[in-house]
Amino acid sequence: MHCFFVFILFFGSFFYACKDKDLIREDKYDPGKPTVFSDFSPKKGAIRTRLYIYGDNFGTDISRVHVYIGERELKVVGANGKQIYCWVPGQTSTGQVRVVIDGDSGTPVEHTFNDPFTYIKSTTVGTLVGNVDELGNSSIVDGDFENARFSYPAWVTYEPESNVLFVTELDRAVRRIDLNAQMVSTLITNGQAAFTKMQTTTLSANKDTLFLSDDNGNLTSRTKVAVAYTLRSENYRRVHPYIYDPACFSTAPHPVTNEMFYNGLQGIGIKKAIPDPVTGELLPKLLFRVGGSTNQSSLIFFHPSGNYAYIVSYTRIYKSIYNWETRELEPPILFAGSATGGDVDAIGTSARIGRGYQGVFVKNPAYAGQADEYDFYFCDQNNQSIRTLSPAGVVSTFAGKGSPTPDGSVKGYIDGDPRKEARFADPTGIDYDAQRKIFYIAERDNKRIRTITVE
């Protein structure tokens, strides 16, 4: 029986020899050795630059390592003893690079490099306002930029006089973002002033009137308000009916003459509001149909010169010339894209568009002196990108589809370099602050308002 006992003892030691592996990395810092700081790189960079500090005996516990450029603390991502990897955030300014490593005894090791880090301002995609809960859900929540939420932001209109953004939550509400006060409020929701499905907003040429279009669900009868307006002078609070008509998706006041053009669903009819000579009431006049018998929504965008308008309808962008004689839009030609969708940057009808949505004309300094100095920036919802259409008809991708996932998905929520890093999720609304050079983008899926800006 003793043999058994001895035997069991022998094997007992065997079991305990195999210990559990530790899942947590241990700190390899050696307090007995000096910490050496040799260099850092790169010497200059913009927001999101990966900055490396080289040397020796840094340890691997990043909670002890602090890196500063001037007074701005950087995010330390990793350290392997010989290198520290950190991340340059926005709003950094050029300054000395300083590294502080906390020691056990409480006397930190500190080093400031002689060379400064030169901070470069760059164009990046950022997030203005909006967030979601851990399930990805959101709803209409008013408040400051920390807390405010959006449920389905689809359209954005920038009003430069009061530095305010109007965001249309498709079929739900129109929100107001006060960029100065950094507050979000709700201007109007469904049900108020008989609105049923709010689609888009536009500003009059002098930017003091906000037109609201409503897909009121009617197909034929003119019993409901299709377009309404609010006035800056009334702080946009009171809603006035503009025209009674079946469903309206977008409005396009002429930038020079202030005549109102808008659209309906059936056959993609483009209409003009014409005052009744007797009563002065505005009556619709159907100018032409874009899609033949197709019933589809479309969006109209006037060139700032008033010479022509783009009509964006899903995978196609039409160009309609404004006839200064008849003061009407002419039947359009297909200018870019085709009936089949896709994602191809090319010229004119060779280009492919997924689903074009809101667009905005932005002056391109490179065209100075030419007949048309504007590029048309528009959202391509299905292709998760912001694209441009040049006056010559060249479609190219401006932002989005950066850093795709390994399975090729380009939809997502990533800020950063517009093409290399940033991703969008169903972007449909875009407007531009020409003075501050900021694009505002509304994304339905991310439920956020993003910006593309040079810091």
Place this chain on the structure above:
Amino acid sequence: MKRIIFILIAVAGVVAGASAQDTARVAVTITGTVLNEQKEPLQGVTVAVKDQPGLGISTNENGGYSITANKYQWLVFSYVGYEQQEVLIKDALRINVTLKASEQKAMDEIVVTALGRQKKATVTGAITTVDLTTLKTPTSSITNALAGNVSGVLAMQGSGQPGSNSSEFWIRGISTFGAGTSALVLVDGFERSLTEINIEDIESFTVLKDASTTAIYGSRGANGVVLITTKKGKMDKVSINGKYEASYNTRTFTPQFVDGYTYAGLMNEARVTRNEEAFYTPEDLTLIRNQLDPDLFPDISWMDMFLKPGAVTQRTSLNFDGGGALARYFVSGSYINEGGMYETDENLKNYNTNANYKRWNYRANVDMNLTQTTLVRVGVSGSLGKQNLPGGTYNEIWASLMGQNPISIPIKYSTGQVASRGGAEKQNPWVLITQQGYIENWENKIQTNVTLEQNLRFITPGLRFVGRFGYDNNNKNYIRRMKWPEGWIAERQRESNGDLRLRRTITEQLLTQTSDATGDRAETLQGELHYTKTLKSHTLGGIVQYTQEKKVNTSNYGTDIMQGIERRNQRLAGRLTYGYQSRYFFDINFGYNGSENFATGHQFGLFPAVSGAWNVAEEKLIQENLKWMNMFKIRYSYGRVGNDYIGGSDNQPIRFPYLAEFTSTAGGYNWGDLESNNSYSGLTYSRIASNTITWEVSTKHDLGLDFSFFNDQFSGALDYFHEQRDGIYMERQYIPDIVGLRGQDPRANVGATLSKGFDGQVKFSQQINKLTLTARGTMTYSRNEILEADEQYSNYPYTTRAGFRVNQNKGLVALGLFKDYDDIRNSPTQNFGRVAPGDIKYKDINGDGTIDDNDIVAVGATRYPNLVYGFGLSANWKGFDASVLFQGAGKSSFFINGFTVYPFSQGDWGNILTDVVNSNRWILGENEDPNATYPRLSYGGSANNYRASSYWLRESSYMRVKTVDAGYTFPKVFTNRMGIKTMRVYFLGTNLFTFSKFKMWDPEMNSTNGQAYPLAKTFTLGLTVNL
């Protein structure tokens, strides 16, 4: 339990009664010495009074003994390796005994056959008797010791998971493509599982291979039969055997995967070589190499992280036996604990998530002589097996361990969230192995049998009746307690301030549970009449056996009445044997079986077999001239064996196919008008009656030779077999629709296969002074061919099943890789998507200029080996013994596939084996070798390259050092002082070295992608003690 108590009381009563009888006599003390033939004293010889098992003693070192007994009782002297001697006590009080060394001759060897024990010399059929000392396995299942040890058996171990690591085996290979290819296993005459049986309880292990030996099993014998008898008590003083062994299990092969940096480089290569953008920037690669970003580029070796270097298995068994002339007993118990290799969290104190298998076995066999001519044997045995598994399923864990690439996710993000790519196999292995709860499986088996043997010599000498009744009960239980934390994945880019941007991939699962239980019971009733008669040189024998069996299973049948009916079998079997002078033998066997699966008129099948043997060595001429020839027996058998198992699972077989099933039609017919619906549904067939199907019949020929030469130094057996299986059940799937069967395929006896091969074993032993050397070898080869199958006509005969092996591998024939675009232009069109240089080029078999499914031909062999062999050497010298067994398998091949061998076929899901990097891979501009081992990489899978073809066919033949063992038996002088009869310590190593061309994972493992629990390489230390 009641039964056991009853038996114990019965045994105790019998013993007590026996001793009470003898006390009236005169007690004397007998002394003496026991010597061997060399006049040396023998120590440790058991001296006992016959019929009084408690009174035994052992001789001392001088061979002396002293025992108290009554006059005219018998003294029994027994010692291992010597013949037992009995001496009657008369007046002399000193009895000196010389024991003769026992000598077993091949001629006298006893083998166990279907109808009882028989001298090996008289056997006319093909059977393999397994030397139990050669069956060595440290695992919980004896099936793992069969390959290479037992001639006629082809075996393969598919997984190393504790409790699921038993081998699949086939007798003489797979000989049908129909349902049921596994052998019938009978333990003590009852159908029982081989997996749970405790090896120390086995007395004999026999494999019945040909028609003459299996014909009496009729319906069940077509795939061969394994016969096991368990140990019974011997008329001797109590003998206690204990065994303890502990094994350390590592792995024979662990698939090796690349590190994060190599992975990222390959991924970029896979994209760039197909004109796609590189995925990782040079800066990303530097980060990966320097391991500076543990969140986005973690570089985890999942296999190393979650597989321990090894696990421990412990096994212990204890048995004792003894008894007297009236009753004898054998009682045993054993325990095994197989440890799992997952690296689990030791901090989980409340429950264990590691794979683990524990089993307790017990057995009690009691034989009682009720009268001079009546023997009753009672056997009770059982096992309780408990398997513990992690909450993630087996497939999920292995797919996850090999699917997660080294840089996709960390275990946890530095923010504290658990990283996960989703649920099931996309889950983090850490969650699957340690955080997802656990699964418990347990299986209880209780087996009870009673045998009555009545000698009917009062009717006529040589007549004997044997009746058996068995009642087996199994139940299986399963419970899975599961939960998991919420999982997150980081976007590839950080937020502008450097924080991680996490996206939730799976919501939290709170504790949930699934459970299942099934049970079955089997009853067997059997009666046999045996008759033997010897008239001068003629030996006559006859056996008639009647059997009825029923089995019922409750596997959640619900309202399925058909499955709830007991499955019954009835058969009458018999044998006639005739022998002349131990030279000529002739047997007739038959089985007459009824099956519930066939319609009246087709139910009964007669399965006869005839066999004969001629022992040439017994001829006068040979005996006089070739004295070295001890046995030379030529055997031949021919017979038919049936099968009535049509298909379906073991728990839910297809039953009563001769009956039609009906169901009501959906919708029905509208008898009303269009506006006023008045529909009535009718009845329609849901199964067409196949009322003429009957027995599937296997016609077997076997030509064999048993020999033993030079004083039994060289012995062996060789068999050639030829089996044709006809009338294999198949669904007739190609009946034209105009027949009007409404898509219900009837069954018919249409398939046929032919299987041919040989098996054999040889043994050679040599004594050099005190060194005994034994060399042995076995080989089994089987090749089958489908003669006929239910299939449609094809213009290309090579696309049919007929003419090829059962489970033949079929695929395209690869001609290497395309050299350049000219090569592509000048080759037949490949219709599997775009090809580029470096993609696989296929052979146009039918010459029609395109490569399509009509170019698929038989390539290689089958996954299951068609050849299994083994050879070994063992040596004994004084107390030392050592042996080695090499085992191999061949004539087998398989296609490798899946994300582990097709790099990036599922994008970034799937880790890359180091073999891809280390072997000759086609690289654009670097290594454009048309004969490279891996084609041009592609990201997201290449439909052209990743097809079953000879390019991906791998030879799975291997040879391995299956077991090595070395033991030392302590000298008797030393052990007897401790009261121990024998004591042996030993080392056993299994699967120590494996030689194979295939090196990615174990070639024996039945896996095409390596995603399986690896087979174990074990190092065992053990001790056996015999008291």
